[in-house]
Amino acid sequence: MSRSVTVMGLGYIGLPTAAMLAIHGHSINGFDTNKRVLDKLARGDIHIEEPGLLAFVRDALNSGRLVPVDTVAPADVYMICVPTPFEVKTKTADLSYVEAAAKLIVPLLKKGDLIILESTVPAGTTDDLLVPILETSGLSCRTDLLVAHCPETVLPGNTIHELVRNHRVVGGVTPEATRAAVALYATFVQAEVVATTARTAEFVKLAENAFRDVNIAFANELAMIARELGIDAREAIAIANKHPRVNVHAPGPGVGGHCIPVDPWFLVQSSSNAKLLRVARGVNDAMPDYVARLVKEAIGDVRDPVIAVLGLAYKGNVDDVRESPSLEILTNLQELFPTGTVRVSDSHVKPDRHPTVRLHEAVSNADCVVIATDHDEYRFLDPADVGARMRARVAIDARGILDAAKWRSSGFAVHAL
Ligand code: SAJ
Numbered sequence: 001m002s003r004s005v006t007v008m009g010l011g012y013i014g015l016p017t018a019a020m021l022a023i024h025g026h027s028i029n030g031f032d033t034n035k036r037v038l039d040k041l042a043r044g045d046i047h048i049e050e051p052g053l054l055a056f057v058r059d060a061l062n063s064g065r066l067v068p069v070d071t072v073a074p075a076d077v078y079m080i081c082v083p084t085p086f087e088v089k090t091k092t093a094d095l096s097y098v099e100a101a102a103k104l105i106v107p108l109l110k111k112g113d114l115i116i117l118e119s120t121v122p123a124g125t126t127d128d129l130l131v132p133i134l135e136t137s138g139l140s141c142r143t144d145l146l147v148a149h150c151p152e153t154v155l156p157g158n159t160i161h162e163l164v165r166n167h168r169v170v171g172g173v174t175p176e177a178t179r180a181a182v183a184l185y186a187t188f189v190q191a192e193v194v195a196t197t198a199r200t201a202e203f204v205k206l207a208e209n210a211f212r213d214v215n216i217a218f219a220n221e222l223a224m225i226a227r228e229l230g231i232d233a234r235e236a237i238a239i240a241n242k243h244p245r246v247n248v249h250a251p252g253p254g255v256g257g258h259c260i261p262v263d264p265w266f267l268v269q270s271s272s273n274a275k276l277l278r279v280a281r282g283v284n285d286a287m288p289d290y291v292a293r294l295v296k297e298a299i300g301d302v303r304d305p306v307i308a309v310l311g312l313a314y315k316g317n318v319d320d321v322r323e324s325p326s327l328e329i330l331t332n333l334q335e336l337f338p339t340g341t342v343r344v345s346d347s348h349v350k351p352d353r354h355p356t357v358r359l360h361e362a363v364s365n366a367d368c369v370v371i372a373t374d375h376d377e378y379r380f381l382d383p384a385d386v387g388a389r390m391r392a393r394v395a396i397d398a399r400g401i402l403d404a405a406k407w408r409s410s411g412f413a414v415h416a417l
Helices: 014-023 035-042 053-062 096-108 125-137 159-165 175-185 198-228 233-240 263-268 276-285 287-299 325-336 359-363 383-389 404-409
Strands: 004-008 027-031 066-069 077-080 114-117 146-149 168-172 193-197 306-310 341-345 368-371 394-397 413-416
Touching (some): 014 053, 014 066, 053 066, 053 159, 114 175, 168 198, 175 193, 198 276, 287 325, 287 394, 287 413, 359 383
């Protein structure tokens, strides 16, 4: 059945979801408080880099079923896809955007409306924060409104595919709400839509990302130990992973993005039993400093060194710099080499997000090149060409993507993490 849906927040999740619903026959009002986002959409353009998303959104706009709106429009379904940032000082979730979105909906609510929260939140948020706000409308979330949480689970870089192919977890405040939300997702999801409670759905999402954070911390710790022992960590991990019950993740310069470095704290804030999660966060947060120290170890006491950092995005082939380890690496390098020059290049990152230089400018006269992000183009760099522009041939491969033998045969000292 086709529904009228107002999507609140047209970011990395809201925009593709709005387009997906429109393409599947629903009538969508796409609301955002950011005028730039709406202006771009009005011109048939989008504000984020995501493979295939531009064409997908254009199809939705051309269908006439995705309409950008600058005031919240009435609908039968409201989907809240706003950010839930992390308060650095208190290490807790900032739920002010969820609150604000919910308050905007209140005056429009009528009996039978379905309200879905997709934003990642601490367990209990739907019941304890969203429901009381919605009930200021005078309608009950038990008998009048249908309220559910359905956490987004898409991997940036593969959003459109995963929106359709990933299973979804839907947790309603009541069984009727669960059923209504399941029915909506079933109109475009080609995988299982699992029904549970709102609280469990919230918890599951956090558990998934915490799993990755802990596993990556384990890989990073193994990598540091392996290095001390003169062992190639990635080779060792690849061999260990041949065991049918072992799946160690990849070591790297730290964990970035708006999810994995943040979500474990949403569990920590709920319980004093969360110990491992804190330690894992600490291990991953210390990796940029470890990478900077590898640079120091590799180049020694060169006076006024020039260091080229390749990659600012938090992972390969995306433009997103949120919580990117590269930002920390830059700061750490500047602290370690106060008289040196640290340059960063990343062709994916738009200049209004962060200043960068072109790759050949970054490596020009450099004493060391650091591969900080696993963008595809860095895998295929020609070491002879890069080396010819540099003052000394030292490479720190924090992502393990260079063909070390090839780089060594071009005269590079290669230090891989
Ligand atoms: N990373 C490693 N080693 C690895 C894997 C990742 O160092 O083995 C690093 C990446 O380089 C990156 C960070 O971790 O800096 C996170 O990257 P990611 O690709 O693992 O995850 P995200 O943050 O892009 O997306 C995650 C996904 N969650 C899971 O895979 C459990 C995605 O499905 C979620 O929708 C998303 O978080 C979210 O929105 O919560």
